Amino acid sequence: MIKLTKRQDEILEIVKRNGPITGKEIAEKLSVSRAALRPDLAILTMSGNLDARPRVGYFFNEKLGVKQQAERYIHQKVADFKAHPIVVEKSTSVYDAIVQLFLEDVGTLYAVDSEGHLAGVVSRKDLLRAAIGNRNLQELPVSVIMTRMPNIITIEPEATLFDAAKKMINYHVDSLPVVKEVDEQENTYLLVGRITKTTITRAYLEIMEEKSD
Amino acid sequence: MIKLTKRQDEILEIVKRNGPITGKEIAEKLSVSRAALRPDLAILTMSGNLDARPRVGYFFNEKLGVKQQAERYIHQKVADFKAHPIVVEKSTSVYDAIVQLFLEDVGTLYAVDSEGHLAGVVSRKDLLRAAIGNRNLQELPVSVIMTRMPNIITIEPEATLFDAAKKMINYHVDSLPVVKEVDEQENTYLLVGRITKTTITRAYLEIMEEKSD
Structure with a gap:
């Protein structure tokens, strides 16, 4: 073209x-x-x-x-639509993570290790489950409650928004961490962004607005 | 046509x-x-x-x-895409509402009054805020923590998915209760469904799948 x-x-x-x-x-x-x-x-x-x-x-x-x-539209890339990921250290307390979630007004937090590699995903539901568990939230680190690698569904910057939407529907998740592979053997990934169903809803609006002109 | x-x-x-x-x-x-x-x-x-x-x-x-x-696509109606709403009585305890949220695996619960009219919306964040508030969740009714009418952003069955997507983006909400007006003066609405960003993500996939044939 x-x-x-x-x-x-x-x-x-x-x-x-x-x-x-x-x-x-x-x-x-x-x-x-x-x-x-x-x-x-x-x-x-x-x-x-x-x-x-x-x-x-x-x-x-x-x-x-x-x-x-x-x-x-079919070639729209994750790299061009990803949002900034909201990150906590995996040693952060569940209490501080909840505060962070409200401050940043997001649905998902990403936990990283000391080298900045993706270690886990913490959802509102994970936090809610911990909060009603009668544990001391100020002492409990998010690493105990998070979903860990390799069980995290990720997406790469070169993938398309279409790929990302398919993954979110197929795996029943509301967002995907955008990652670059550092070492496949050791399952280490650098976190570079996030794609959410809000991203896809905006893309849908863009298509529809063009069609309704 | x-x-x-x-x-x-x-x-x-x-x-x-x-x-x-x-x-x-x-x-x-x-x-x-x-x-x-x-x-x-x-x-x-x-x-x-x-x-x-x-x-x-x-x-x-x-x-x-x-x-x-x-x-x-531009004429796709909310009525044809809405999902079943997950409902609790507004007198339900926050604790029972949280259990319901996990059982049904949804992000939002709708609270209804004794006549089945929409009374409020309870999000994961509302429940999380209550859960860390050191209150007795078994005694606290959801009516105390929910967003109430007329502050709820709703959508009607005759509206389009495009309208619904616009509302969710403009008002920063993840889902919309689909309602039929019973009495405008008294702000009473019958709850007939829900539209979420998942609904829109599925609609986006449908468009893209057709385009990628």
Whole structure:
């Protein structure tokens, strides 16, 4: 897929709204000479974005437009949509973790070891279970109640949002830590972000807003 | 938008895959006579689903197909996607509500009054806050800790999933009770379901799965 210039994008918009439209009319709308437009129109026609018909003018190629739009969504990468992960040391007390959860207003905390590698995931339910367990929450470290590696469902930055949504539905989790593998043998991962069902809900809105235009 | 018969859907599929294709070839694939197909082909052509060109055959009208698909998604109704709401009486103890939350494996409970009308929403965070508050959870009713009407963000069955997704993002909530208004003056609503970010994530997957075919 070729990257269009700003001028080429403007031409596409004009043809989308007014097509069929002649090269002369496009030139007038952009206040440039027809000769100046010729290379852009050639590129747009050769790339399949526009169709041209003699004595009629330029048409927008709807099929290619929709396909490109669909492909853009299907290729949206986790790396471009991930949010900042909220992290606690795995030795942090359950009480302090609960305070952190409220302060940051998130649903999940990630526990890391002293080297910053992902050690566990602490959900609201894990904290709630501990809180009604009549234990001393100020003494209990989150490492005792967290889900640990290798039982954590993770996603990599190069994966797509589509992959992430599938994992959350299939594994019944509300969020995924985004990780980079440091050492496969030792199951060590660097935590670089999080993807949640909120991320996916925003992506859904973006698609729908485009469709409802 | 007209509702197609099973036969007409089959014809559309054949033309999508094999078009341009003649009426004779379609009839052969379906093992019926060409005469028997004529009414279906007429309907599909008049409705704009198919284009026909003399001596070439039938084409699938890609533009209409994509438009119908987009419209289908944009019109998806809350009523058709809502899940069963998990309900507690507003006099239920916080302790019993927590047990219920774990048993049903949900993130939010809805509290109802003795007439079954929506009285409040109880989130994991509300329960967690109560649990670390050093109160007697077996004596504390959920009505003390819940978010009450009219501060609850609700959605109606006739609204679209798109509306629901927008509300969840704009109001920073993970789920919406689906309600029917009983009496506007008295703020009474019948609870008929719930929509969550999981609902939206599933809808996103459905769109993407179609696009990745």
